Amino acid sequence: MLKIPDHQVAGHEAGLGNLGPLIDDSGRFYKPLQSDNRGSDEVTFYESLSTNTDIPEHIRKFFPIYYGTKIMKASTGWDHPHIVLQDLTAASLKPSVMDIKVGSRTWAPEASEAYIAKCLKKDRETTTTSLGFRLSGLKVYIGDDLGFYKPDRDYIRKTGPDDVRLLLRKFISSNPSSETETGQSPDCSSASSVYGGPNGILAQLLELKTWFEHQTIYHFFACSLLFMYDNGLALKGAGSNAEVKLIDFAHVTEGNGVIDHNFLGGLCSLIKFISDILAETNDYTGTNGQVDL
Amino acid sequence: MLKIPDHQVAGHEAGLGNLGPLIDDSGRFYKPLQSDNRGSDEVTFYESLSTNTDIPEHIRKFFPIYYGTKIMKASTGWDHPHIVLQDLTAASLKPSVMDIKVGSRTWAPEASEAYIAKCLKKDRETTTTSLGFRLSGLKVYIGDDLGFYKPDRDYIRKTGPDDVRLLLRKFISSNPSSETETGQSPDCSSASSVYGGPNGILAQLLELKTWFEHQTIYHFFACSLLFMYDNGLALKGAGSNAEVKLIDFAHVTEGNGVIDHNFLGGLCSLIKFISDILAETNDYTGTNGQVDL
Numbered sequence: 060m061l062k063i064p065d066h067q068v069a070g071h072e073a074g075l076g077n078l079g080p081l082i083d084d085s086g087r088f089y090k091p092l093q094s095d096n097r098g099s100d101e102v103t104f105y106e107s108l109s110t111n112t113d114i115p116e117h118i119r120k121f122f123p124i125y126y127g128t129k130i131m132k133a134s135t136g137w138d139h140p141h142i143v144l145q146d147l148t149a150a151s152l153k154p155s156v157m158d159i160k161v162g163s164r165t166w167a168p169e170a171s172e173a174y175i176a177k178c179l180k181k182d183r184e185t186t187t188t189s190l191g192f193r194l195s196g197l198k199v200y201i202g203d204d205l206g207f208y209k210p211d212r213d214y215i216r217k218t219g220p221d222d223v224r225l226l227l228r229k230f231i232s233s234n235p236s237s238e239t240e241t242g243q244s245p246d247c248s249s250a251s252s253v254y255g256g257p258n259g260i261l262a263q264l265l266e267l268k269t270w271f272e273h274q275t276i277y278h279f280f281a282c283s284l285l286f287m288y289d290n291g292l293a294l295k296g297a298g299s300n301a302e303v304k305l306i307d308f309a310h311v312t313e314g315n316g317v318i319d320h321n322f323l324g325g326l327c328s329l330i331k332f333i334s335d336i337l338a339e340t341n342d343y344t345g346t347n348g349q350v351d352l
Numbered sequence: 353m354l355k356i357p358d359h360q361v362a363g364h365e366a367g368l369g370n371l372g373p374l375i376d377d378s379g380r381f382y383k384p385l386q387s388d389n390r391g392s393d394e395v396t397f398y399e400s401l402s403t404n405t406d407i408p409e410h411i412r413k414f415f416p417i418y419y420g421t422k423i424m425k426a427s428t429g430w431d432h433p434h435i436v437l438q439d440l441t442a443a444s445l446k447p448s449v450m451d452i453k454v455g456s457r458t459w460a461p462e463a464s465e466a467y468i469a470k471c472l473k474k475d476r477e478t479t480t481t482s483l484g485f486r487l488s489g490l491k492v493y494i495g496d497d498l499g500f501y502k503p504d505r506d507y508i509r510k511t512g513p514d515d516v517r518l519l520l521r522k523f524i525s526s527n528p529s530s531e532t533e534t535g536q537s538p539d540c541s542s543a544s545s546v547y548g549g550p551n552g553i554l555a556q557l558l559e560l561k562t563w564f565e566h567q568t569i570y571h572f573f574a575c576s577l578l579f580m581y582d583n584g585l586a587l588k589g590a591g592s593n594a595e596v597k598l599i600d601f602a603h604v605t606e607g608n609g610v611i612d613h614n615f616l617g618g619l620c621s622l623i624k625f626i627s628d629i630l631a632e633t634n635d636y637t638g639t640n641g642q643v644d645l
Contacts, residue, residue, distance in 0.1 A: 163457065163613060163614060163617075168476065168481050168482050179472075183461065188461050189461050190610055190613070191613035191614070220608065220610060272623075272624070315513065316513070316517075316628075317483055317484075317621060317624070318621050318624045320456060320484035320621040321617060323616075323617050324613035324618075327565055327611060327613055327616055327617075328610060328611050328613040331610070
């Protein structure tokens, strides 16, 4: 019943001899515990999140449901401990998915010198330092005949600010494969239904932002925001089901009374990119030029 | 008529053989152009700010007035070019002043490797990385007999998060010199008149925050927020004249369509510290425990 997820856009992929996540038919996602302390640290985070009564209910929806851990046959064929989570794309017919690693720094101050040096190098090579976030992966459903637009991961990670802006536009376009060189810009046809509106991605990001302005429980280093919507539903006129989720908690530290200014800064930068796209597409734009939800 | 400023709390100090700022009786502050490109870069910034029509009027008040540059006899005795600015403390009888360098990173991505390494080391040794800001200096007026509380700069820079919280409380206390070891906590007697209220420091920081959520003109690296209030006036019951100013623009870069997520994140962290102090002193606290201006 276990299989390799269809809609993974970033992270380790399961394969012959490779540890990677698996899913089952019941909507569960099995993530192998990572080596070093990363796997156990991520379990510690999920256990803490489950029992912490200071997390508001409206914020819990941004995290995958946690079902505990399980030792099971991994993608390598060997027994391995897994974190059992909600399969976030289980309910979608044709999910378009984007993985965005948030923060202008992916390392915690208490990390080892070697780890910091490695992260800092990657943060500076990608847009993490300059934009406060980097794209880690994306796929956009185009149609049953055309399948998905899924640019190469290495290409995505090496993009500059202008490419990031373009990919954020392609994510909600019906022609994401079109090349700007040929004069065909992404049409941003789903901007208002996916990014805009009272339940859209921008509204959800603003809800998260409000929490991050106050919460001092956790600092989320190297954590990702997942943007998802269902193009299958959208094409049927049944809404886009746009969702924002937080994933990857192997480097979460305690906040100790200080807000997560690193995540919050990156989140605000991303919010500006999304607001700009909505303003440019002339949807939800008030008379003062600011985005009006 | 030129003299060394009384109320400088950070930066280079003028002295025999040392270049440092000077003030005159007309309320002008003369800052010697720094070496390398820092001085000319700061002039470029002030010229740009003066002519940029995209800076809202209510934001201009956060910057010192700029009067151009002037070659004049410096504190070293030699002719040297100076930036001529408003002397921010000229109108105050007994100014209490705090200098806070904002951002979890003091280096621009395009800086040299040597400069980045130097800044990164200092950012990690201070609270810049962990809190998103560091205290660079402070002085608190106590009374005509007792003078000012002015802790050593090296002590201030080496503080941890708890010391920062304490110094932010001392800044608005009538007993800043008291030691917590003796059970004498800072009384936070001026919290509501300086940090709180519709014209207080928190309100001004929130005004700046709103601008930083949208502005993509400048990225302010290694820039400071100056908190000032007049204890002389406060003791006369004539208000505190609390003011927030932005200073030190030798490392400002162009925003190129991206918000200054580095400054904004640090600013939000500082806002949380100030809000917490107001909430703890039970002033301006609404029923939901959040600060109500």
